[in-house]
Amino acid sequence: xxxxxxxxxxxxxxxxxxxxxxxxxxxxxxxxxxxxxxxxxxxxxxxxxxxxxxxxxxxxxxxxxxxxxxxxxxxxxxxxxxxxxxxxxxxxxxxxxxxxxxxxxxxxxxxxxxxxxxxxxxxxxxxxxxxxxxxxxxxxxxxxxxxxxxxxxxxxxxxxxxxxxxxxxxxxxxxxxxxxxxxxxxxxxxxxxxxxxxxxxxxxxxxxxxxxxxxxxxxxxxxxxxxxxxxxxxxxxxxxxxxxxxxxxxxxxxxxxx
Numbered sequence: 001x002x003x004x005x006x007x008x009x010x011x012x013x014x015x016x017x018x019x020x021x022x023x024x025x026x027x028x029x030x031x032x033x034x035x036x037x038x039x040x041x042x043x044x045x046x047x048x049x050x051x052x053x054x055x056x057x058x059x060x061x062x063x064x065x066x067x068x069x070x071x072x073x074x075x076x077x078x079x080x081x082x083x084x085x086x087x088x089x090x091x092x093x094x095x096x097x098x099x100x101x102x103x104x105x106x107x108x109x110x111x112x113x114x115x116x117x118x119x120x121x122x123x124x125x126x127x128x129x130x131x132x133x134x135x136x137x138x139x140x141x142x143x144x145x146x147x148x149x150x151x152x153x154x155x156x157x158x159x160x161x162x163x164x165x166x167x168x169x170x171x172x173x174x175x176x177x178x179x180x181x182x183x184x185x186x187x188x189x190x191x192x193x194x195x196x197x198x199x200x201x202x203x204x205x206x207x208x209x210x211x212x213x214x215x216x217x218x219x220x221x222x223x224x225x226x227x228x229x230x231x232x233x234x235x236x237x238x239x240x241x242x243x244x245x246x247x248x249x250x251x252x253x254x255x256x257x258x
Contacts, residue, residue: 025049031096031103038100043092047071059092111170112195113138117202120176131177131204133189137170144192145175148201149185 025047032042043059054071057064063079066072078084113135120132135143141163147154157178164172179187187204 023050026051029091029095031092031099033096033100033103038104041092041096041100043088043096045088057088059088109139109169110195111137111139113143113173113191113193115189115191115200115202117189117204119204129179129181131179131187131189133175133177133191133202135173135191135193137166137172138193138195139170140194141171142194143171143173145173146190146192147175147177148188148190149179151186154179 026049027045027047029043029045032044034040034042041059043057045055045057046053047055053067055064055066055075062085064075066075114137116134116136118132118134120130133145133147135145143163145160147158154177159176159178161174164174166172175189177187177189179185189202189204190199191202192199
């Protein structure tokens, strides 16, 4: 069995306002399963305030670490508290170790999505181009698809379908991007899924990436290449015919002398 490295949010995912509607404190608890038989399990807790890291607990390291003055003081207090260590050990058992069989089952059924990126005609005949990025035959259901334009996230002109079951076990998912082609644009589709150890990026190569002058040069070059091939082929045929005629005449002379 291959080695797996899964990060599953199982326990806590709290997000609530602290001082105002714009301030949020967030806590996440995760289980990471590694190895061919998930023989290494790591329990991780992370807290943040307004997306800034505050504290982190790691069962492999066995302690808390803080990233701010207040959280450093707090982590030192928790690291010296024997009851806190018992709490983390119990959480790891209940949330991680007791769910290994379930995670293994998901891992055995999981399949990597097949990804396709193509251009389609706009259903309403509008001028802007439309691309569709599709993911097929994947499991489990959770999947994330993002459009990138020159390595920047694209949100305008983007639409998504529901995650569609194929009828048995697998799913498919589609996203459309409506955009106005611009010379030099780099459009790509990035897919994140449970079975992918890193995001997969599919780059769209369009004829619109060439300028009119470059297109003209390409057409002229192709025409010159075709003309050269025609001349070369004609010369080769002429040479073969002439060589065959010469050989025939020479063979006839030899026969007469004999």
